[in-house]
Structures are given as C-alpha cells and as structure tokens.
Amino acid sequence: MIPDGDNAGEPFVPTLDHRVYLANWYEVKDTAKRGDKNQAFRYRTGLWMAAQKVGKSPGVAAETILEFVGPALFAGRAEEGDYYSCAEHGCPCGGVYLYESGEPMGKAWSTPRIQLAAVVEDQVENTWGALIPMIENGPVANIIPRTGEAFIRHPNGNRDSRIEVVTSKADGKLGARISAGKCDETGLWTESNSMKKFIRTLMRGAGGMGGRVSQSTNPFDPAENSVAQDTYESTRPDVYKHYFPPPEELKFTRKTDRRKIFVWNYASAPWVDLRSIEAEAASLMEATPAEAERFYGNRIVAGSGHWVKEGDWKKKAEPIFVKPRTRICLGFDGSDNNDWTGIRAETLDLYQFTPTYLDGRPTLWRPTDWGGRIPRAEVMAAMDHLASEFEIVRAYCDPMFWESEIDEWSQKYGSDGKVFVKWPTNSIGRAYASLERFRTDITNPDSKFRHDGDQVTRFHIRNAIVRARPGQKYIIGKPAEHQKIDQAMSSMLAHEAASDALAAGAAAPAEENYVYF
Incomplete structure (x- = not known):
C-alpha cells in the first residue's frame, strides 16, 4: 500500500523508473541453475541514483518486503502449467501467477535477514517510515501481523529472520550473514565517517549467505570520494548503475532550462509539484549552487574551477x-x-x-x-x-x-x-x-x-x-x-x-x- 500522502492506503504500484530498475536488478543469467542465489542474477551490486523526491524510499521499502516474504530467489525455469500461488505461501489475497514456459520462477528465502543501512538512523527513517505502514495497512499484514520499533520479525519464528536497521553509530549487528542489504544515501558514505569499512563488512555478510546489496542516493559530490562514487565508477560487469541525468545542453543556472530539467527528472513522479522544486532549488542555489544541482538537477557536479565540463x-x-x-x-x-x-x-x-x-x-x-x-x-x-x-x-x-x-x-x-x-x-x-x-x-x-x-x-x-x-x-x-x-x-x-x-x-x-x- 502507498504509505502516506493523499493516496495513502491505495495499492502501491512501482513507477516506470522503478520498474526499469527492478527489471534490471532482478535480471536472471541464462546460465542460472536451480539452487543458485546471488549467482543466478546478472548483478551483485546495484546503485539507484536520482534526484530528491522521486520516490526512492518507498521503492526501496517495497523491494525490502519482496526480499523478506516474496519470491525473490531463482527457482528454475518454468515448464508448461507451472504457477505461483500466494495462498501456498501464507498470503490469503488469492493471487495466482501463471508462468510462461521457460520463464524464470521465483521462491522466497527460507531465513531472510535484511539490513537497512545508513550513516545515522535519521537517514534510514525515510525507508523505515514507509516500510511500516506498507506492511501494516496492506495485504502483507496477513503474513507479517506484527512490526516493531527496532526490527521486524519474520513469521517463520527463526530469530535470525528479520529486517533491522544498522548504522555507523550502532553497528553491533554489522557483520551478520544477510540475504539483502539496502544502503541509503551512499553519496555520504566516506572513509572519514568509517562507512567505506562499513560497506565492505556489509558486502562480506551478504556474500556469505548468497545475498545482494543495493544502494540508493542522490548524485554524489566527486570531492567526497564516497561509496556511491566508487560504485558508479566501478568497471565490474556485475554492478548495475541506474542513473539517467538530464540532457547536458540544459543549463541549471537558467530558469527556463531548469524547468525542462525538472520535467525530465520527475517524469515518473507525478506527485511532485515542480513549482515547489523550483523554489527549493532557487533558494539552495544562493548558498550552495553545486548542491542544488546535485539534489534537484540530478547531476554529478564537480564544483567550480573544472577544466572541461563532463557534458x-x-x-x-x-x-x-x-x-x-x-x-x-x-x-x-x-x-x-x-x-x-x-x-x-x-x-x-x-x-x-x-x-x-x-x-x-x-x-x-x-x-x-x-x-x-x-x-x-x-x-x-x-x-x-x-x-x-x-x-x-x-x-x-x-x-x-x-x-x-x-x-x-x-x-x-x-x-x-x-x-x-x-x-x-x-x-x-x-x-x-x-x-x-x-x-x-x-x-x-x-x-x-x-x-x-x-x-x-x-x-x-x-x-x-x-x-x-x-x-x-x-x-x-x-x-x-x-x-x-x-x-x-x-x-x-x-x-x-x-x-x-x-x-x-x-x-x-x-x-x-x-x-x-
């Protein structure tokens, strides 16, 4: 369910942008075999980088629910007559999906452990704050009847099957073997705040269980040497980078061009009032123009004095x-x-x-x-x-x-x-x-x-x-x-x-x- 706003309580439907991300993130290799976990998928690490207010947090919350109770693992290729029934997995919604022959089938994790990670708890609150009402006010409540303040327990009763928050300030749970890691605002994860060591530990925990780790963030500041920058600049083929900046010829400093930039960036976010975005961006530009262009222009801005513009x-x-x-x-x-x-x-x-x-x-x-x-x-x-x-x-x-x-x-x-x-x-x-x-x-x-x-x-x-x-x-x-x-x-x-x-x-x-x- 949509967690808040005027449409709160209505069915949550991923935006076009989110659907493109999901289609790529869950792409199954042609060589995948039944029983494969992270190795069944083309990508081991994902980066969703976009402007503020496009809906990354509820999107990540929905992914978290899927990884927790849904068919998030590869279960082989379908044959004629194969199907997925929600009732067979504890959900009374009545949904049945008929697979096409050869289509990848899905199954749930037997002991899922998911960590929502950030520098401080306030940063992960956007995702956690969307996750709780999406569970409590929707059909998932039939499977997860109770949520908690500190963590969410899986109905299978296993003490390690849970959704929990981990931060640099309270990393006692860090290092656990996890099925998925959801990392928030990795453009702020740097060596100086110990988050580069943090992500390495998180990745090892996921690797030990055959899990995967994805990130969501605004465009990074190249001067910060962040985890998001490392991920974006990686040349590894198993890293998915979901980033679609606006056309380079549009100048963020020009108001008429800014309008076109906002139309581009928020095309899949109809709830956003572009007039409000313009007001926020114009105000921020007075003090920190590069930050305004990163947050609302959806651009990796190198700052003043650059020799040649990337565009x-x-x-x-x-x-x-x-x-x-x-x-x-x-x-x-x-x-x-x-x-x-x-x-x-x-x-x-x-x-x-x-x-x-x-x-x-x-x-x-x-x-x-x-x-x-x-x-x-x-x-x-x-x-x-x-x-x-x-x-x-x-x-x-x-x-x-x-x-x-x-x-x-x-x-x-x-x-x-x-x-x-x-x-x-x-x-x-x-x-x-x-x-x-x-x-x-x-x-x-x-x-x-x-x-x-x-x-x-x-x-x-x-x-x-x-x-x-x-x-x-x-x-x-x-x-x-x-x-x-x-x-x-x-x-x-x-x-x-x-x-x-x-x-x-x-x-x-x-x-x-x-x-x-």
Missing part, C-alpha cells in the same frame, strides 16, 4: 574501430607508485582512444591493481604491441620517472629521434598552450575531434581543475588525492602530438617511388 566531453564520444596499421600518435603520462600510468592514442583524423594489448587489456595501469607499484614490464609489453599493431607517427611522453624507458622506445621505434619525444607537462607555458588547444577542440562543436567514450578517461577529464599560474596561464590539477587526472594528461599529450604531426604534414599522401628496369 562537453561526452558530446564528442563516437566510438569506432581503429584498424591495424593505422597511423596514430600517442600520449604517455607515467608514474611510479601513486598516480596512474596511461597511454592514449589519436589518429590523424583526430579520433582518440585507449588502445589495448595482451588479451584486450587497456593501456592503463592503477598501482593498487599491481601491488602498489606501476608494472613497468606490462607497460613495455604494451608499447611493443602498439608498435607492431599500428604505425606510430609521433609520441609525446612525460619523462618524469620514465626517462630510460622513453630513450629505449625512441631507439627501438623511432631511430630519427623525432617519433618518441620527451614532453614535460610541468613546463607551464608549453602545457598551458596545449591544454587550451585541447579544451577548444573538445568544446567546439565544429571541431573534428572525437573519442571512444572510455569511462576512466571521462572521469579523469571531469576531475581536472584549473590551477592559476603567473602570466594569466594555468595548469590542471587534482581537486583531491583520490581524484586522478592522469588520463586527462595522456589525452592532452596525444592530441598535441596528433596536431603537431598534422602541422608537419604527416597526413599528406606519401610520394610514389618508381623503379625502372
């Missing part, structure tokens, strides 16, 4: 396949044991991409993936592969920590010393001119520059902020230690190399040489 970068994404032996230029930004090391490539028609080497590995290395240090042998192997796969016309390489390797590349792949060029990015005047040219080609809708839409590069471009230097110049830097920009530097170097190569006539047709006999 401008995304507009240039047009992934294509680059054929072997294509003439390319490279940009290389290396580190030793803290920042990332990456190689970006750009064709002479200004298409930029992250190439791959052995078994399709991207030419990008994060120290934490390699025991805390950049794997130099991997980088050397990658460059060997690129030199054999493509024709490298020019490569600009930041020499810090990599002087000897660049000399070796120059000797092996560019005997004239003009192919692999040491290009120090700490040279302010030189870097400023290249950054400005690159930014212009990114933001100019008429420029030929395009790229592959690589996710890590997008995050690094978004992270980069402008740091002023004397003479009305600037460099780019990290807003915080966790917000890396290394692929932004590699991208700038690759574009500079391609632009300089074109200026030197690299794109001109090669002269034909004739031999007469």
Whole structure:
C-alpha cells in the first residue's frame, strides 16, 4: 500500500523508473541453475541514483518486503502449467501467477535477514517510515501481523529472520550473514565517517549467505570520494548503475532550462509539484549552487574551477574501430607508485582512444591493481604491441620517472629521434598552450575531434581543475588525492602530438617511388 500522502492506503504500484530498475536488478543469467542465489542474477551490486523526491524510499521499502516474504530467489525455469500461488505461501489475497514456459520462477528465502543501512538512523527513517505502514495497512499484514520499533520479525519464528536497521553509530549487528542489504544515501558514505569499512563488512555478510546489496542516493559530490562514487565508477560487469541525468545542453543556472530539467527528472513522479522544486532549488542555489544541482538537477557536479565540463566531453564520444596499421600518435603520462600510468592514442583524423594489448587489456595501469607499484614490464609489453599493431607517427611522453624507458622506445621505434619525444607537462607555458588547444577542440562543436567514450578517461577529464599560474596561464590539477587526472594528461599529450604531426604534414599522401628496369 502507498504509505502516506493523499493516496495513502491505495495499492502501491512501482513507477516506470522503478520498474526499469527492478527489471534490471532482478535480471536472471541464462546460465542460472536451480539452487543458485546471488549467482543466478546478472548483478551483485546495484546503485539507484536520482534526484530528491522521486520516490526512492518507498521503492526501496517495497523491494525490502519482496526480499523478506516474496519470491525473490531463482527457482528454475518454468515448464508448461507451472504457477505461483500466494495462498501456498501464507498470503490469503488469492493471487495466482501463471508462468510462461521457460520463464524464470521465483521462491522466497527460507531465513531472510535484511539490513537497512545508513550513516545515522535519521537517514534510514525515510525507508523505515514507509516500510511500516506498507506492511501494516496492506495485504502483507496477513503474513507479517506484527512490526516493531527496532526490527521486524519474520513469521517463520527463526530469530535470525528479520529486517533491522544498522548504522555507523550502532553497528553491533554489522557483520551478520544477510540475504539483502539496502544502503541509503551512499553519496555520504566516506572513509572519514568509517562507512567505506562499513560497506565492505556489509558486502562480506551478504556474500556469505548468497545475498545482494543495493544502494540508493542522490548524485554524489566527486570531492567526497564516497561509496556511491566508487560504485558508479566501478568497471565490474556485475554492478548495475541506474542513473539517467538530464540532457547536458540544459543549463541549471537558467530558469527556463531548469524547468525542462525538472520535467525530465520527475517524469515518473507525478506527485511532485515542480513549482515547489523550483523554489527549493532557487533558494539552495544562493548558498550552495553545486548542491542544488546535485539534489534537484540530478547531476554529478564537480564544483567550480573544472577544466572541461563532463557534458562537453561526452558530446564528442563516437566510438569506432581503429584498424591495424593505422597511423596514430600517442600520449604517455607515467608514474611510479601513486598516480596512474596511461597511454592514449589519436589518429590523424583526430579520433582518440585507449588502445589495448595482451588479451584486450587497456593501456592503463592503477598501482593498487599491481601491488602498489606501476608494472613497468606490462607497460613495455604494451608499447611493443602498439608498435607492431599500428604505425606510430609521433609520441609525446612525460619523462618524469620514465626517462630510460622513453630513450629505449625512441631507439627501438623511432631511430630519427623525432617519433618518441620527451614532453614535460610541468613546463607551464608549453602545457598551458596545449591544454587550451585541447579544451577548444573538445568544446567546439565544429571541431573534428572525437573519442571512444572510455569511462576512466571521462572521469579523469571531469576531475581536472584549473590551477592559476603567473602570466594569466594555468595548469590542471587534482581537486583531491583520490581524484586522478592522469588520463586527462595522456589525452592532452596525444592530441598535441596528433596536431603537431598534422602541422608537419604527416597526413599528406606519401610520394610514389618508381623503379625502372
């Protein structure tokens, strides 16, 4: 039942947005076998990120009830005549669902334990406050006749079958084996409030029982290094990210555009009065405009001083396949044991991409993936592969920590010393001119520059902020230690190399040489 408001007591029907989330979150693998728990589903972790007031809390409450007493587990593929009867599972509503042949069937957990998690109890109150009346005032009351202030006991009588609240302030229940975890406002879960350790413990508890953990939150602040950011930026295939921001060309600072943004964000929330949202957003913008855009604009806002807007970068994404032996230029930004090391490539028609080497590995290395240090042998192997796969016309390489390797590349792949060029990015005047040219080609809708839409590069471009230097110049830097920009530097170097190569006539047709006999 709808828990509150003018329609309280009426049947709860998921919104279109929620239905899309549920359809993806409960997607069953083709390889699923009867008896599989979390491994039956495509996704192990879910993130529902959206603007405030779209109905995330009642949606999560409904999911919690499903996980607690409903058919939330895979029970094999249906055969002709299979059905699900609510009466057979303790519910007198009379509902019967006839499965289609081959359709995934569902069953309930035998001992479900669900934890609603937040930093403090006030945050989880939105979900808990919706959950109680949804149980007490609807048909689920026939199955769960009694709720409680601290937890909700399952009618099977098992002491571990319950719904409970866990927070950073009262985490005595944390670490239990759980069938599901519902995490609220993970955009506020950070290392500083111990919630990163908290989520790791919660995930282990779910993994031990074959359960899954989902999150709901407003868009995060990239400066906070939150659990939501980690989840959103994860490259794991078993992470579902349900996030649909409004079109980038709409400006939140422009009132007419804000109206269009609100129409987009609240299309599945007809109970929201957009006039009220406008008033709240306008008021919040006076003090914290970035927060207003995150909460009501449904955007990940990097804050003031960013070098290139994420939307401008995304507009240039047009992934294509680059054929072997294509003439390319490279940009290389290396580190030793803290920042990332990456190689970006750009064709002479200004298409930029992250190439791959052995078994399709991207030419990008994060120290934490390699025991805390950049794997130099991997980088050397990658460059060997690129030199054999493509024709490298020019490569600009930041020499810090990599002087000897660049000399070796120059000797092996560019005997004239003009192919692999040491290009120090700490040279302010030189870097400023290249950054400005690159930014212009990114933001100019008429420029030929395009790229592959690589996710890590997008995050690094978004992270980069402008740091002023004397003479009305600037460099780019990290807003915080966790917000890396290394692929932004590699991208700038690759574009500079391609632009300089074109200026030197690299794109001109090669002269034909004739031999007469």
